[in-house]
Amino acid sequence: MNQTSIQGDTTSPPFPAQQRICIIGMGYVGLPLALAFQRHGEVVGFDINQQRIDELRQGVDVTLEATTAELQAADQLSYSADAADIAACNVFIVTVPTPIDLSQQPDLGAIKSATELIAGCLKRGDLVIYESTVYPGVTEEMCLPLLERSGLRAGVDFGLGYSPERINPADKERKLADIRKITAGLTPACASQIDALYAKIITAGTFPAASIRTAEMAKVVENAQRDINIALMNELAIICDHMDLRTYEVLEAAGTKWNFLPFKPGLVGGHCIGVDPYYLIHKSQRVGHHPDLIISGRRINNSMGTYIARKVTRMMTQRDIEVTRANVLILGISFKENCPDLRNSKVVDIHRYLLSMVASIDVYDPLVRSEDAKAELGIELCAEPISGHYDCVILAVPHDSFLQRGADWVRALCRQPCLVYDIKSALVPDLVDKTL
Numbered sequence: 390m391n392q393t394s395i396q397g398d399t400t401s402p403p404f405p406a407q408q409r410i411c412i413i414g415m416g417y418v419g420l421p422l423a424l425a426f427q428r429h430g431e432v433v434g435f436d437i438n439q440q441r442i443d444e445l446r447q448g449v450d451v452t453l454e455a456t457t458a459e460l461q462a463a464d465q466l467s468y469s470a471d472a473a474d475i476a477a478c479n480v481f482i483v484t485v486p487t488p489i490d491l492s493q494q495p496d497l498g499a500i501k502s503a504t505e506l507i508a509g510c511l512k513r514g515d516l517v518i519y520e521s522t523v524y525p526g527v528t529e530e531m532c533l534p535l536l537e538r539s540g541l542r543a544g545v546d547f548g549l550g551y552s553p554e555r556i557n558p559a560d561k562e563r564k565l566a567d568i569r570k571i572t573a574g575l576t577p578a579c580a581s582q583i584d585a586l587y588a589k590i591i592t593a594g595t596f597p598a599a600s601i602r603t604a605e606m607a608k609v610v611e612n613a614q615r616d617i618n619i620a621l622m623n624e625l626a627i628i629c630d631h632m633d634l635r636t637y638e639v640l641e642a643a644g645t646k647w648n649f650l651p652f653k654p655g656l657v658g659g660h661c662i663g664v665d666p667y668y669l670i671h672k673s674q675r676v677g678h679h680p681d682l683i684i685s686g687r688r689i690n691n692s693m694g695t696y697i698a699r700k701v702t703r704m705m706t707q708r709d710i711e712v713t714r715a716n717v718l719i720l721g722i723s724f725k726e727n728c729p730d731l732r733n734s735k736v737v738d739i740h741r742y743l744l745s746m747v748a749s750i751d752v753y754d755p756l757v758r759s760e761d762a763k764a765e766l767g768i769e770l771c772a773e774p775i776s777g778h779y780d781c782v783i784l785a786v787p788h789d790s791f792l793q794r795g796a797d798w799v800r801a802l803c804r805q806p807c808l809v810y811d812i813k814s815a816l817v818p819d820l821v822d823k824t825l
């Protein structure tokens with residue numbers, strides 16, 4: 390459908406005056422959104438995971454994005470895993486996962502089934518908005534035809550749009566309302582309806598993008614840019630290693646220039662930065678361009694876990710630590726600090742590599758539920774590290790709780806000689822051992 394052909398169309402769908410919002414997918418993105426919207430009216434939080442729904446009803450959020458008090462105070466928010474409960478809604482916002490498959494291709498299965506669910510109960514005047522990260526074209530080329538199977542026409546009978554999410558889980562300073570939000574609609578009428586809807590909850594303001602495709606592209610570009618910049622720092626860290634230079638000292642010096650960007654080397658995991666560039670790669674290849682730089686950035690970042698593990702074994706040998714008899718402790722297994730999310734955690738690569746080399750590995754992460762680590766990664770977490778037991782401690786994910794316990798706590802876990810490897814230089818200068 391051509392946006393200009395609809396401009397000024399008097400048959401534009403009426404904006405539901407009394408909005409009853411349904412958020413589909415109650416995860417890291419969907420729950421904060423539902424909590425924000427329920428301050429303005431009734432919201433149904435829908436998820437296919439019955440356990441998630443049961444926990445939310447009991448005031449438990451395993452993603453740690455909402456406290457029990459916040460969940461209990463949300464009196465206009467109900468939760469359901471039953472499709473019948475969403476039929477009376479007139480605004481549908483899709484926040485389901487968009488991962489990659491084993492061949493690193495976009496897996497749009499959840500977005501497709503969420504769209505089919507909406508199509509089954511779509512009514513004239515409803516509004517459908519996608520927030521899940523996708524490559525440009527998914528909303529109009531895949532979702533729109535599925536929604537129109539309802540017999541209703543997008544932009545005429547129902548509104549359609551896209552508003553990418555920029556939430557940063559575990560960020561206590563910058564919450565949903567504080568992050569400016571891109572909005573876009575299929576027609577000018579849809580665009581202004583969607584923008585007005587988000588303006589109610591986003592105090593930082595909205596940015597109406599030129600089109601749905603522009604908004605879709607903007608989201609994947611944001612994360613591809615970050616991925617490439619981190620890849621550059623990772624490559625720099627490898628070069629520094631060869632030259633026996635400390636990367637953080639080089640970056641500290643370079644950072645005194647006014648236009649030097651403060652990126653750091655590190656593991657790139659999770660559901661966004663390590664995944665979204667594959668969506669862009671996929672689309673780029675489909676339109677006939679081979680995106681060398683983006684692919685190369687992905688390759689470098691994907692290799693860092695194994696690189697660090699190799700380096701750790703080399704350094705143990707240099708310190709007369711017998712690798713095959715070493716007890717290793719990994720502190721932190723989630724993909725980033727202060728967050729229990731295990732998706733695509735690259736610490737797993739370090740664990741996998743070392744497992745075949747050393748005598749034992751304990752993994753300690755107080756933020757992660759041990760049943761999740763077992764089910765998702767096949768890793769048994771230890772209840773508490775053992776004092777004076779380890780020949781090597783890897784501070785992989787610097788949760789605040791580790792930093793609060795400090796370098797002395799880390800040292801007390803070691804027996805001598807010991808290697809302490811602080812991947813993100815989180816305890817520098819207290820821990821002066823080698824970092825990335």
Ligand SMILES: NC(=O)c1ccc[n+]([C@@H]2O[C@H](COP(=O)([O-])OP(=O)(O)OC[C@H]3O[C@@H](n4cnc5c(N)ncnc54)[C@H](O)[C@@H]3O)[C@@H](O)[C@H]2O)c1
Nearest residue numbers: 414415416417418436437438484485487499503521522554
């Ligand atoms: N987590 C982030 O930091 C973040 C930030 C910005 C954008 N995003 C994007 O937002 C989307 C959601 O990410 P997330 O981190 O919230 O994922 P999540 O895995 O935390 O949550 C998704 C939820 O959707 C549910 N679900 C799966 N299929 C469903 C279906 N067919 N119908 C209903 N519910 C279904 C799952 O059970 C899960 O609870 C993804 O596209 C992601 O790339 C995530």
